[in-house]
Amino acid sequence: MGDDVKKIKIAINGGIGFGAKLKTKQLVAISKYMNEDEELELTTFQQLYIEIPEDQKEEIMEEFERVGLTCFPVGNFVKSLRTCNFCKGEEEEGMPVAKEINRRIAGKPVPFTLKVAYTGCPVGCGEPLVNDIGIMKMKDHYDLYVGGKAKGKDAEVGTLLQENLTPDELYDSIEKIISTYAEQGKKREQFYKFVKRRGKEELIK
16 A cells, blocks of 8 residues: 555444454454554554545445444544453343443544443443443443543542443433533543533533
8 A cells, every 4th residue: 555645543343242352354354454564553442543545434444344343433532332351141241231332422522532431240340430431230230430530640430420220321321421521521621620620410410
């Protein structure tokens, strides 16, 4: 691929499943659009960053999706859902709920990159308490945390915003929170700062 081709960066992953995994056919599809000396960046949020020709964006993304890869925009958007490894089975660990959350929120524009994490039990392998929005499955219901911060000397766990939510209540709350942040957050205002500025009680309203 020539150096003079204009490229754009997109994020890809294998979707929500039992761990962050890729199949051989997915790796083959990815390698078609990389030169021998190019590197594939793996992010902490279970995504791969790849640069593709801008004028072929749609057809390449369609090819990726045909082999089971999911594509996302890079920048100030809601990231795809970070998950645990669903160690005890799809229904027990709430994988259908995780898939539905991801379908509803991934790729939505926001003032600053927003990270949402999910874990299927209190062990917390998906690290929900140190991400912008965190979901923890507690038996048959869900607890919702906001305002976690994973990096820096001022790192802190998120605040429990709501607990014992049903899946539908959870979807509604997450979508409303993200919508509020998108509408009322300041330009490049990080989500944990937005939460502190607005306050827990205001967000619950």
